[in-house]
Amino acid sequence: MPELPEVETVRRGLAPFLEGAVIESVTLNRPDLRFAFPEGFAARLSGQRIEHLGRRAKYLLATLSDGGTWLSHLGMTGGFLVSGQRLDEPSRLLSSSPAGKHVHFEARLLHPEHGPVRLAYTDPRRFGFMALFPLGAANPYIDPLGPEPLGNALDALTLAMALQGKRGPIKTVLLDQRVIAGLGNIYVCEALFGSGIDPRRPAGSLAAEEVGRLVVAIRDVLDAAIAAGGSTLRDFANSEGQPGYFQHSFAVYGHEGDPCPRPGCGGQIARIVQAGRSSFFCPVCQR
Template identity: 55%
Template sequence: MPELPEVETVRRGLVPAMEGATITAAEVRRPDLRWPLPERMAERLTGQRVTRLGRRSKYLLADLASGETLIVHLGMSGRILISGAMPGAFHHSHAARDKHDHVVLEMSSGARITFNDARRFGAMDLWPTEAIETHWLLSSLGPEPLGNAFNEDYLAARLKGRMTPVKSALLDQRVVAGLGNIYVCEALFRAQVSPRRKAGNIAEKRLRALVPVIRDVLTDAIAAGGSSLRDYRQTSGELGYFQHTFRVYGREGAPCPTPGCPGTIARIVQSGRSTFFCPKCQR
């Protein structure tokens, strides 16, 4: 599942093609993805100018001049690709339509935006922009980890007294939005905090230190274009490269990369997900 860095990478790739441009034609090639698509979706999109392209957690948000916002979730296998001529950017000719190209947007910028999703675990919806935070996918989300609302005081207060493992607590989208399995593993390693430790039993000083570490991990991942595991691609079709700098994720049995640590990266399962960590230096 693409996490915050992957979705932010896609957003940044789409901005030159979509932001300020008009959707001259919209083609919706099936009635549903993971859930039914909005009624009259093609009609409601055609002719609309994209006033802003944003992101909330793992969701892309395209604000339209009509006062609606197009919400896009990539799911497990969704990809958004840009083709066509775009001044000052990469150029890709329009490929032949694929059977998994479910939504296609022709933009006044000269770009074609294609949403391709082989397994159809992605989602799209249209919702009033002024009430976007009330949408059922967004209403319970916690603060953005790269925003000002996610700070040391907030995290310490939010995790105080919680008896769930700290990794599970950080994966709770109500606590902080957008974090997923990969980047929580990497952040806990950098902070030398065991993923098995109860969130409420971590010393406040160490808990506070997690905030800048989480931000650094996400910033590094965005700069690398995200992590290409299985289906994820950037809008240009290129792979992300952060997976080449993983310190623990997917490295079970490898020596701990911490200088002087004799530990070996271990793998356990927490809440049905693989957790990678060093039992020696993560306490």
């Protein structure tokens, strides 16, 4: 499942070709992905101008000219294709012409700078989905989310208040999207290592200074992952079909049995399972 850096990388790749473009037509090649397409989806998108392409947590959000929001989630294997255009940002995007049974959504756009643009969504496993929300409508995917980890809404005080009284392990609490939006398993492991915090620690036991280190580590690891074009574990690829590269910088994730990379530590990376997910950490320097 793509995490925040992968989705942000996709957003940056798509934005130059979508923002300002008018959706001339939409074709749905099947009635559903993970969920059914919204009723009248193609007709409701047609004729709209895409004012802005944003991201909230792991969702892509296109703001439309009528004030509505077109939401997309990539699932495990979803990707957008822009045919005939070179994409400046590495992302889960391909610049070839879309074809085949896994192309489930196609749109013809007219962009004021790039001219005609063909946008397609391909998803072999169909774990992704799309939704459409009118201006002011409740959004069950976005409304419950906590603060963005890279935004001004997250600071040490905000996180400390969110962790107060929580007895669950800090690792699993950080995966709760109501606490911080967009964090996934890989980057939580890396941020906990960066801040020197054991993933088994009760979340409410962290001191103020530790919470401050954790906020800095979260920002640092996400910024580094975005700069590297995301991480490839299975099928994430950039516009040239190449993988993201942050997985080569993992300090602990996937390194069970390796020496701890922290200078002078001398520990060995361990793996445990928490809430059904692997946690990688150094039991010597993560306290």
